[in-house]
Amino acid sequence: MTLKTLSMDILDMSFSERVVTLRKQKSWTQQQLAERVGVRVLQIRRYESGASQPTLDAIRRLALALGVTTDELIFDKDERGPDEDLRLQFEALTRFTPEEKKIAKAVLESLILKHDANRFSATG
16 A cells, blocks of 8 residues: 555544554554653543544644644545645645745735636626
8 A cells, every 4th residue: 555545545534543543554552652642541542432532732742743744634635635636736836935935825816816706796
């Protein structure tokens, strides 16, 4: 199984399933994950069983410990991020200089405003 396939499989899981799968990929026990996150092992068991939802701070620490983004940890694959056909372009933007990013952001905002204006004028 490739990393990309594995990543997509993880995104099809619930939060609790993601935590279990990511922990097991690292061959960690619940105790080891708890130590890395700074919570009690009982809390990791609750997260993994779905009996408890972590705080934002705990989500951040879980993501850091597991080596994923918080989005990957909590959102389904269709809930966040660009469409698949735009993903490479948005990834390329991360290599832009701050000035280039500012320009790209202004262009995108203009396109979004134009789209919204057209949509609202068509329905009004």
